[in-house]
Amino acid sequence: MGQCSGKKSQAPRRGSPPGAAGELLLHTLEDLSQLEFKKFRDALAHGDLGGRSCIPWGRLEKADWMDTKNIMLDFYGGEGALDMAITVLERIQVRNAAARLRESRQRGGKAEGLPDFQRNYKKAILQAYSRMKDQNARVGDTVSLSARYSKLVIVNKHRDKEEREDEIVAMGRRHAEIMKEQASASIVVSDLFKPGPDGWTPKVVVLLGAAGMGKTMTARKIMLDWASDKVFAEFDYVFYIHCREGNLLxxxxxxxxxxxxxxxxSSPPLAEMLGQPEKLLFLIDGFDELRFSFDRPQSELCSQPFEKRPVEIILSSLFRRRLLPESSLLVTTRPAALRTLGKCLDCERYAEILGFSEVERKEYFHKFFENAEQAAAAFQFVRGNETLFTMCQVPIVCWIVCTVMKQQLGRSGGLACSPKTTTGIYVLYLLALLRSLSGRLKPSMPGVLRRLCCLAADGVWRQKVLFEEKEVQGYALDQREALPLLLNEYLFQKDIFCVSTYSFIHLSFQEFFAALFYLLEEEGEAEKPPAGPTRDVKALLESYGSSRNYFMLTVRFLFGLLNAERRRELEEEMGCKISPRITQELLAWLQNSQQTALALLMKETAAIRELEVCHCLYELQDERFVATALDPFTGVCLRGLNLNRFDQIVLAFSVKNFPTLEWLDFGHCSFLWDPPEDGTGQQPAGQANRLEKSGLKEETLQKLAALREVKPNLNIGYL
Structure with missing residues (x-):
């Protein structure tokens, strides 16, 4: 590294107004990843900047995007700050960002030459779309869209049935590998209207994404990036139409x-705009939320942009290319509306949002928390829970997890105190989806959800994750309000035809609904679903006992859904009665499952011998139930396991509430602080016989140490 001058630049260059330069600089910094932004600040403070002065690290160490922009403008001036940003970006090998900044800067001069209205329209879009509100935002709470947005994996190829099944079933590392493979072949938003390999340029692009996958956030980011001259420069105007808005209909x-x-x-130059329809892009967000029929005869459609007709006729005419056929369309929709869309629109390019890869999940955590230590702690905790980590592929689940954990980290006790369990996070995800419904649809949802639970349970019993159209119709789930919200629809080629197949967003979500099936009280319905599994939970538990792993998550959710607060939340939003009637059956099963025939024959001391018992009790979060469940036992015997951070918190919860505990045996167990791939995970050997060097997480150590004070004779072994 070269040496930096210690003095502030004496004569900063002048050119673009400081406001314009600052805006360009801020957009560039906000688009950097957390790691890239850290490297950028480090290079500003310590890099070889070709004789230009460095900024003292003390000013940059805790600076966010806005702070860094202001410091650079103060230090180098407007044009000098842009020069320096381009130099540093190239120095740290982020050449795409450097090229975009250089392009935007060159276009900045041209922007002054744009027609007044076009320039003002872009300014208004920047103002309207630069900030966003979280779902739980209070009055005045907004965050920067660019600062929060993380790149999503978008693919533009159809996957076959086997690939879909792998994605739906995969968990943990295997799921992360699949997402990594998809990310390596993904496309970026700016390429959606680029010519294909054959040179043909599409005019109509459909962007698919399941519920909560980030379609609307992506649409709003497109508007912001277009107004910032980052994407779709070929369009003079981009118009955003959200289908949910009631006044549209x-x-x-x-x-x-x-x-x-x-x-x-209120008086745009319409004649000028409509005179060049090929320069117009209509961004139609949420096609699946349109509630009118598109089966209109050609004679009812209109072709004149100034002709007043019902809005459904206007949109039908736009989709079917009778109105402004030279314009371009970008339509977002949930997969279940794809067939309906196909009836009124010739899709020329298809792309699907798959969510966050593992890298983007980590990036999202760092952007959300801003505090690097909190982000790392929360991310490591979630990565230890493979069910939750897998579902963090879905942006809204990632937001729910981050929101909950940020609140927990602000309390004494941190993540180990007042936890949201996996069941709790899934409940919040379901509630977020249900609250997006219009008031007109909510009365029908209790019946829809009961039938959906029947379908889920039937699929779990038959080890089935893809359902044929006739199966969905058999449960009366082919209604438009049910499909887009909770089921995804896929079209697969079968011989010379295309067939529709349906699935839950992931097997774990299907298992959540399957568990709910055993807790919902039956209420009279006009239509009875086809014969499926009975509500006899004993049959499920017996099958789990013989298969050991297949029903594992379903059983965990059974315990989690018995939690009184979870039941209340669901009853209030779903309008369904959830009964705790299976509590005693679960209690008896849990106790009997640990008293094996061999252990009884050998007259072994009654002990908990499976970590899964602790996971089930942790999901329930009921200390009285835990004490009752563990009362017949005197010890915990876990041998040869790798216990990550989440496992340790789960274990500590049971240990804390174990009324008759006399001994713990962790023979040949490894206690992992961080995931093994980080290279710092497993604790060194030779720490076996001392509690304070056991490798247990600090919260776990505190609980065990406190327990030993109460029970001086407690025997803890590690070998």
Whole structure:
């Protein structure tokens, strides 16, 4: 590394107004990953900057994007800060960002030459889309969209049935590997309207994504990036139409009226805009939320942009290319509406949002928490829970997990105190989906959810994750309100035809609904579902006992859904009665499962010998139940296991509430602080006989140490 001058630059260059330079610089910094931003600041403070002065590290060490932008403007001036940013980005090998900044800077001069209205429209879009509100935002709470947004894996190829099944079933490391493979072949948003290998440029692009997968956030980021001259420079105007907005469906309007609603000025130059329709892009967000029929005869469609007709006619005409056929369309939708969309729109390019890869999940945690230590602690905790980590592929689940953990880390006791269990996170995910429903649809949802639980349980029993159309119809789940919300639809080629197949977003979500099947109280319905599994939970538990792993997550969810708070939350939102009637059956099964015939024959001391028992009790979060369940036992015997951070918290919960505990045996167990691939995970050998050097997480050590004070004769062994 070369040496930096210790003095501030004497004569910063002048050129672009500081406001314009600052805006360009801020957008560039916000688009950097957490690691890239850290390298950027380090290079500003310590790098070889070609004789230019470095900024003292003390000013940059804790600076966020906004702070860094202001420091650079103060230190180098507007043009000098842009020069320095390009130099540093190239120095740290982030050349794409350097090229984008250089392009945006060059276009900045041209922007002054844009027509006044076009320039003002872009400014209004920047103002409207630069900030976002979280679902739990209070009045005045907003965050930067660019600062929060993390790259999503987007693919533009159809996967076959076997590939879909692998994605739905895979957990933990295997799921992360699949997402990594998909990410290596993913496309970026800016390429959606680029020519294909054959040189053909699409005019109509459909962007698919399951519920909570980030379609609307991506659509809003597209608007922001277009206004910032980062994407789709070929379009003079991009108009955002959200299908959920009620006023869209209530009255007659013309296409010119819809465009005017998108504009900040009530008198846009419509004749000029509509005179070049090939320069217009309509971003239609949430097609699946449109509630009208598109089966309109050609004679009812319109072709004149100033003709007033019902909005459904206007949109149908736009989709079917009778209205402004030279314009381009980008339509987002959930997979279950794909067939309906196909009836009114010729999709020329298909792309699907798969969610976050492992790298992007970690990036999202760091962007959300801002505090690096908290982000690392939360991410490591979640990675130890493979069910939760897998579902963090879904952006809304990632947001729920981060939101809950940020609140927990702000309390004494941290993540080990007042935890949200895996069941609790899945409940919050379901509630988030249900709250997105319009009031008109909510009365029908209790019946829909009961039938959905029947389908899920039937699939779990038959080890089935892809359902044929006739099976979904058999449960009366082919209604438009049910499919897009909770089921995904896929089209597979079969011989010379295409067939529809349905699935839950992941097997774990199917197992969540299957567990709910055993707890929902039956209520009279007009339509009885086809014969499926009985509600006899004993049959499930017996099958789990013989298969050991197949029903494991379903059984965990059974315990988690018995939690009184979880039941109350679901009853309030679902409108269904959830009964704890299976509590005694679960209690008896758990106790009997640990008293094996061999142990009884050998007259061994009654002990908990499976960590899975602790996981089930942890999901329930009921200390009285845990004490009752563990009362017949005197010890815990876990041998030859790798216990990660999450396992240790789970174990500590049972140990804390174990009324008759006399001994613990952790023979040949490894206690992992971090995931093994980090290279720092397993604790060194030779720490076996002392509690304080056992490798247990600090919270676990505190609980065990406190327990030994109460029970001086407690025997703890590690060999």
């Amino acid at each position: 209530t009255s007659q309007a013309s296409m010119a009226d819809l465009i005017t609603q998108c504009c900040p000025d």
